[in-house]
Amino acid sequence: MPSSNNTMLKQEPIALDIQHLNVYFGEGHEKFRAVKDVSISVAAGGSYGLVGESGSGKSTVLRAVSGLVPSWDGTVAVNGEPISKKREMSYCRTIQMVFQDPYASLHPRHSIDRTLSEPLRLHKFDNIDDRVNQALVDVGLGRSFRFRYPHQLSGGQRQRVAIARALMLEPDILLLDEPTSALDVSVQAEILNLLSDIRKTRQLTYILVTHDLAVVAHMCDEIAVMSHGEIVEVMDVETMRDSKPQHEYTRELLEASEGYQPEA
Amino acid sequence: MSKALLEVEDLWVRFASKKRVVEAVRGISFSVGRERVGIVGESGSGKSMTGRSILRLIRHPGQVEAKKIHFDGQDLQALSEKEMRDVRGHKISLVMQDPKFSLNPVMKVGDQISEAYRVHTNASKTEAKERSIEMLNAVQIRNPERVYDSYPHEVSGGMGQRIMIAMMLIPEPDLLIADEPTSALDVTVQRRVLQIMDKLVQERGMGLIFISHDLNLVASFCDRVIIMYGGRIVETCRADELQNAKHPYTRGLLNALPDIHKPKDQLSVLERDPKWIEDPSVDAFL
Numbered sequence: 341m342p343s344s345n346n347t348m349l350k351q352e353p354i355a356l357d358i359q360h361l362n363v364y365f366g367e368g369h370e371k372f373r374a375v376k377d378v379s380i381s382v383a384a385g386g387s388y389g390l391v392g393e394s395g396s397g398k399s400t401v402l403r404a405v406s407g408l409v410p411s412w413d414g415t416v417a418v419n420g421e422p423i424s425k426k427r428e429m430s431y432c433r434t435i436q437m438v439f440q441d442p443y444a445s446l447h448p449r450h451s452i453d454r455t456l457s458e459p460l461r462l463h464k465f466d467n468i469d470d471r472v473n474q475a476l477v478d479v480g481l482g483r484s485f486r487f488r489y490p491h492q493l494s495g496g497q498r499q500r501v502a503i504a505r506a507l508m509l510e511p512d513i514l515l516l517d518e519p520t521s522a523l524d525v526s527v528q529a530e531i532l533n534l535l536s537d538i539r540k541t542r543q544l545t546y547i548l549v550t551h552d553l554a555v556v557a558h559m560c561d562e563i564a565v566m567s568h569g570e571i572v573e574v575m576d577v578e579t580m581r582d583s584k585p586q587h588e589y590t591r592e593l594l595e596a597s598e599g600y601q602p603e604a
Numbered sequence: 605m606s607k608a609l610l611e612v613e614d615l616w617v618r619f620a621s622k623k624r625v626v627e628a629v630r631g632i633s634f635s636v637g638r639e640r641v642g643i644v645g646e647s648g649s650g651k652s653m654t655g656r657s658i659l660r661l662i663r664h665p666g667q668v669e670a671k672k673i674h675f676d677g678q679d680l681q682a683l684s685e686k687e688m689r690d691v692r693g694h695k696i697s698l699v700m701q702d703p704k705f706s707l708n709p710v711m712k713v714g715d716q717i718s719e720a721y722r723v724h725t726n727a728s729k730t731e732a733k734e735r736s737i738e739m740l741n742a743v744q745i746r747n748p749e750r751v752y753d754s755y756p757h758e759v760s761g762g763m764g765q766r767i768m769i770a771m772m773l774i775p776e777p778d779l780l781i782a783d784e785p786t787s788a789l790d791v792t793v794q795r796r797v798l799q800i801m802d803k804l805v806q807e808r809g810m811g812l813i814f815i816s817h818d819l820n821l822v823a824s825f826c827d828r829v830i831i832m833y834g835g836r837i838v839e840t841c842r843a844d845e846l847q848n849a850k851h852p853y854t855r856g857l858l859n860a861l862p863d864i865h866k867p868k869d870q871l872s873v874l875e876r877d878p879k880w881i882e883d884p885s886v887d888a889f890l
Contacts, residue, residue, distance in 0.1 A: 393790035393791070393792065393793075394760065394761070394762055394790055395760065495647070524646040524647055524817055525646075525817065525819070525857055525860045525861055526646060526856065526857060526860045526873070526874035527646075528860070529860035529861075529862075529871035529872065529873050529874070530873050532862065532871055533870050533871055533873065536869070536870070551790065551791065553864055554861065554862040554863060554864050555862055557862065557863075557864045557867065558862035558863075558867065558868075558871070577867075580864070581864060581865060581867070592791065592792055593791055594864075596791035596792070596794065596795055597791070597820075597864060598820070598824070599820045599821055599823060599824025599825070600795065600798050600802075600821060600824040600825040601795075601824070602799070602802060
């Protein structure tokens with residue numbers, strides 16, 4: 341099984357190293373292994389794509405790393421330091437997540453100001469006022485959005501707020517769980533551009549989960565394909581572009597991204 | 605030129621509030637034959653409203669107005685609500701986008717599918733069950749007997765979508781309006797669902813209105829494309845010529861798509877021209 345035998349040049353230190361990750365749901369007879377022996381390592385400043393069909397465990401990997409699913413084993417190391425089951429406050433600062441559905445991931449009764457300043461207060465940051473304003477400017481919204489509520493924003497604007505929230509704590513690693521799948525293509529282009537710019541200016545490390553191969557090819561250098569909880573193939577973006585993937589499921593994904601082909 | 609199954613002329617959908625009137629669809633005219641017509645556009649372009657207004661599914665305070673909505677020679681606007689119920693499902697059926705809101709949460713999946721069949725045919729319960737399981741099989745649901753006895757919350761989103769499609773196809777409609785039917789599905793399942801619809805168009809001569817925001821998919825799947833913006837049709841063309849579309853809006857949408865084979869640093873962002881809203885609607889007849 342392919343694991344972390346990355347062929348990429350690795351001068352950069354490893355930002356996120358996941359080894360033999362297993363995630364379980366349920367108890368006793370019902371116990372289900374949703375993620376099976378997944379190993380991924382991402383260099384600092386790198387962008388890693390996870391693709392696969394729904395139920396393949398790709399989002400679960402992110403949720404385990406971010407601490408949203410407690411029932412996992414294996415090792416996860418961030419900047420060389422293995423993390424414990426109980427998350428330290430400092431860990432939360434280094435790794436942040438952007439969720440799939442901007443209509444569901446923002447608290448409907450909290451103003452944008454409250455959404456963005458809450459993590460700052462929890463982590464005892466100073467200059468909260470300036471930081472919130474700056475964050476809104478950085479994601480291209482501007483200060484005027486600060487005291488609005490999510491229902492007053494469009495999907496793309498909400499996703500910008502979600503990205504701003506993830507950036508509030510100045511993390512090193514961003515976990516992106518299908519950040520554009522709920523958005524129109526024109527808005528998707530804006531959000532993807534924003535994410536690329538932020539990665540460049542802040543030297544962030546991304547893990548991007550998606551089922552859209554074109555998005556992954558645009559954003560990532562290296563791609564892992566998951567199926568039924570396992571990584572079935574790891575390849576770089578060139579291999580994918582040349583349509584040379586080894587695994588059948590990857591080929592199917594590629595074919596589908598070309599559009600519809602009638603039954604032969 | 606094949607005969608048009610559905611003819612719509614000067615269709616308006618308005619939502620009036622105390623302060624102002626929002627026009628969701630603004631005077632569009634089109635027709636659909638026994639073919640696959642794609643309607644593309646962003647959220648808010650009026651594409652879903654177009655589909656719903658044909659079946660008179662726009663609720664108060666929405667108002668539908670048209671010079672003509674004819675289906676198979678029948679004037680749909682002249683029908684009573686009771687007669688309309690016979691059209692829905694049996695003659696024209698609608699696959700909605702979100703299975704979470706479109707399936708009855710307190711009714712078993714199988715009962716919902718059989719009901720759809722029994723309302724329009726004189727089939728017995730056992731026969732309806734057999735047909736339903738057959739249909740679930742056709743939309744590639746593994747273990748259809750188990751799914752037949754499940755409630756909607758017990759199935760995944762993708763499965764729910766396939767259940768909806770099974771339910772809409774079982775009365776064998778003449779026209780299927782599919783509102784983003786595959787956007788929640790995995791690519792492999794998506795392909796299967798498209799094949800089922802394709803087969804129905806080819807073999808039974810069903811008409812299909814395929815509402816989607818996925819340009820690549822529409823270009824490869826449909827025969828004709830209608831591009832909507834701000835409640836109007838800005839352009840219409842043959843699906844295989846979508847890549848050569850002329851309208852700046854269509855071009856903008858096409859350019860905003862990331863392409864596996866043509867990597868670029870920045871995706872181009874759609875610049876909207878206020879003039880597009882004002883331009884007259886283009887007729888999209890057969």
